[in-house]
Amino acid sequence: MTVNLVLLQLFTGLALGSVFVLLGVGLSLIFGLLTVVNFAHGAFYMVGAYVGVFALAHLGNFWLAMAAVPIIVGGMGLVVERFLVRPLYGRGIDYPLLLTFGLGLVLVELVRIIYGLEGVPFDVPEVLQGAVDLGIGWFPLYRLFLIVVTAVLVFALWLFLEKTSYGLVIRAGASDPEIMRVLGVDISTVWLVVFGIGTGIAGLAGVLSAPMTSVIPDMGTTVLVQAFVVTVVGGMGSLLGAVVAGLLVGVVVSMTALFYPELSDLAMFMLMAAVLLVRPQGLFGRKGLMG
Amino acid sequence: MSDTAEPRPKAYWSRIVDAIARHRALAVLVVLLIFPFVLPYEALASNIVIFGLFALGFNLVFGYTGVLSFGHAAFFGVGAYGTGIAIVHLGLPWWVAMLIGVLAAGVTAMIMGALAIRTRGIYFAMVTLALAQCVYYIVYQMKGWSGGENGLNGVIVGQIDLGFASIDLLDPMQKYFFTLTFVALAIFIFSRILASGFGAVLEAVRENEDRARACGYDVRLTKWLAFVISGLFCGLAGALNAIHLSVVPIEILHYHMSGQVVMMALLGGMGTFFGPFAGAIVFLLLEDVVTTMTTHWQLILGLVFMACVLFFPRGVWGSVLQWVRR
Amino acid sequence: MTKERHFKKGVQTRRQILKTGLAGSAAVLAAPWIGRPAFAQGESIKIGFPVPLTGPYGSEAQEQARCAQIAIDKFNEAGGLDGRMAELLVRDDKLKSGEAATRTLELIEKDGVDFVCGSLSASVQLAVNTVCAERGKIYNSISQSDAINEAENFSKYTFHEAMNPHMTAGAVGDYVFKNSGKRVAFLIADYAYGHEMARGFKVAGEKYGIEVVAEVKHPLASKDFSTFLPQIQAARPDVLCLCNFGFDQLNSLKQARSFGMKEQMMMVAPALLYNQRRAGGASVYSGVVGATNYYWKLEDEIATAKAFNDVYRAGNDGAPPSDYGAYGYAGVGVLLNAVTAAGSTDTDGVIEQLEAMKYDLYKGEEHYRTCDHQAVQSVFIIESKDEADMENEYDVFRILEKDGASEDMLRSCESLGL
């Protein structure tokens, strides 16, 4: 085992971590602000990949498809929030959880009915194919591209939440919905928008993952758990937490894969258990959230 | 319980429900006794009572203590593996094997509970999920004992000789009543625990932790004990499942199983005595019937869940109670 | 999209399968879960068929069911067993052992099936086998596994129509190690089937003196292989053996290609599936060498293959059957052949016939080895074609070599503990 391999593995972990960040951010956003545990997150991810396939077939351009997916999936999220989740606010976390679980099953099955069981091919666009020599080893160009996309997305989200007046409203709403009512801001619109953004990011993660994995109706099931781990380790509702936790999980998984590969799935859960036992609210979570 | 004298059409039902509530363990038994005769096949009836017990045990933590656990597959699974390994690898008699399974589940619950009990709310759910996944991987990696991905096959009991009678577990009806005997015993014990002083403490903790603490109750210890007792019941369900199926599949430990039991409890009505059983019946029956009709059973199941949440938030049994008592 | 055609067939429910298959035979139009069907002429011969209709391998499973129905139809058209018709009872095992065990109990206890055939996973077939063996029902497994041959799981009621990983990996290994480099890396799905394939390769490689330069185990059903691949790449192997199945195989191939590994080493996959290749696309798979039990092009040389393909094509818009689909045809077909030969559905009589028979259903002659009831059959070494070399959308493989049916490919009965 050479130093180069360890370095490459570390880098691989960071790249994998950026995928985890992408998966976790949407879930964390929705939970942090709405305290809704969105069990349909994986299903929206999967729908994102299929919408990508559909958009690519009709638009014929990867970049256009990539741009269309978050808009379409986010739009679906708006509909879901408005008509299905909204009636459940104030009934505790169990009900939205059960509802989104059911919704996840329905979405997966609808995709099965439309696209079949076998999965559809989805290839890396020509310009992003191939591998690059990093000096320590070869690395896929597409994964480098993903790191960039994730960084841009996180930065944009940060700008939106921290620097725009609407972002301020969202953050205020997260800390105390009552204040919003006093100020005369319509909190339900804020929640609608946040749910839309969260699902849109899940869809984007789906289409971006499509060229690396198989586009099949079941592709979202493991993703849901990974997203949960990232969210919980980082602290529910913390953007910074999701980023740090995503990268951390990526590196831990990658290093386990080097030294004890068959346990690399377990590594993620052990990390989560360890973090929660030491810091029950997650790395960057607020204390007291959710009792 | 309303004491208005005015005669109402629902008063009749109300009295029945009250009678059921008073003799709840007995009421469940009556239903379960006729069960295998009305269901499509006996194995489904056995499945339902086993999962009903699993959901019942889970509900002690979820419904009666107010703590959402996402790790109960660990107890169900360890109970099953404990029993299976004792029979397949150690060649022990079935009842010793079941005892081992139940105790193993109890020990697992003691450890998981001790680690997880200091977190609260959704974090408790996540810690239990993570710890249960650890159990899954540990069992998965113990290939020599557990069979790994292949599962543990050949958990065969066959004939049971009781001295005065013998039970043939290959006969589906006899197997159902064998299973039911244990489930009935468990329901009786469960009912006793709920009615006991400790049951009152659980209610108090669920209602108001701070107040319970101020009264002098050790809330953590109470929750932990409830968690362990719950683990024992779920372990028994797992042990019965191993004997029922003759195999212990690895997916029994997967978090999907934990999710499934949460769904059953919610679907039936959490915090009600009959809820978990009602949930298990509805869930498994629905799945069984719909699966045979269409490969798109998940669509139906998903829609039913959504409808339940939106229109029957108290669950099946909870809604019945509400309707009758209104 | 070519998949859609498959898919339309894919949504057939069990009832539809039954109906189309037995159109005209009023006996089985009643939905079996409501009650026992009315009997036209004596009780029908029932074959339970638990396969994962839903879940990631649903399309393979549905094809298994379609092909099994062809075997049923063939038997019935020939007059059945003195007028007794056969009937296929398909159940969804959801690719879960526990579900499969329950479904098998249902088939045996409620539906009273005579035989059980099916499954599409190593672990599921072992569970079905346990339930069947305990109740003395003949079970013919149609998915790969070494464990099912071993004394621990074998019973006299257990038959294994599918190939086993020892055979397939052995045959591919023999072909590859003879012709290519000796530096070999393994990517192994961490479950019995994965380890069995790796063992098969190593046994085959001993003779050629291969050097194992990397051996990486990945958890079953991994999505992301990027963390496993750099170690393999760094070891600079000549050959990479992918000891995994289905979507694990597709994902690892896809991602290995993105690391530029396809240009650096030869990729070998013992279980190279037709459907998987079509779902993954030519560019991902081109040049990958593997083994199969069946590829439709065999019809050029084998008459039974041609006959099977023709029936299948007629009912499926001209699409040829897949490898796993063919297993469904053979698994059920051989049971019915044995029933015909025995002249009854009596379990012991059928077992006797199965043990004695030589049969050619779709791929040349086969027989069951007496000690472990493993079907001794030809293994075909294939290579995935480039897009440019394909004559049509179904023309995805090139047959490189045919290893004729021989018991030498199997592990010895003694080593199995039998």
Place this chain on the structure above:
Amino acid sequence: MSHDTPILAVRGATMRFGGFTALSNVTADFPVGELTAIIGPNGAGKSTLFNILSGAFPPTEGEVLFNGTNVAGKRQHHFARMGISKSFQITNVFPELSVQENVRVAVQAMTRRFDLWTPRSRYREMIDRAVELLRVVGLENHRGRLASELAHGEQRSLEIAMAMACEPKVLLLDEPTAGMSPEETVGVIDVILTLAKSCTIILVEHKMKLVMDISDQILVLHHGEFLAKGAPHEIRANDEVKRVYLGEGRK
């Protein structure tokens, strides 16, 4: 233990939350059998001291002495079992349990915490005790109702009954009359005075007139620090207390 040892005392109690010091070096005795009121303007540290005395959290520094023994750092339920019982500032009962069961559960905490087998309906003596306590607070006619159905004042009374259930040596009451109508207040004061005959009472209260009328001792806090302690007439005459209250009042 001499007769003069206070039943409860704090020595140099300090409480910091992050950078904020809520209570600074407070030392005070609470003699056996007396009714002591803790008063002070908003932010004086009353609730913090109350929580330290009742064991909700330990002080950052300093000691809590119960019969002369330091008990700081013990968990809440230990305080309750030693005989330090409390009611809450905001109403705090078991809303979905019956009124009688609320009190009975509180009685049970002293004896049978982990009885998994005996049906609670067989705890005759506990039920009798619960009924008796409800009679003391005037709720004996509401035994069968859910606690959540009671009026606010009735819930406060119920809480006092629950606090008494542990047969406390010290009863801590946090604003027992908050949000009550004048009539309800009179009723609660009667209850408190009855209780004061049998145990030591410490109460946090901001209704000055009430405090002056019923207290034996008054402890005044200001900005987290000890300001004064004495009998009501002494406090009334204390210039510093006047300054603090009047000064606050002018703002």
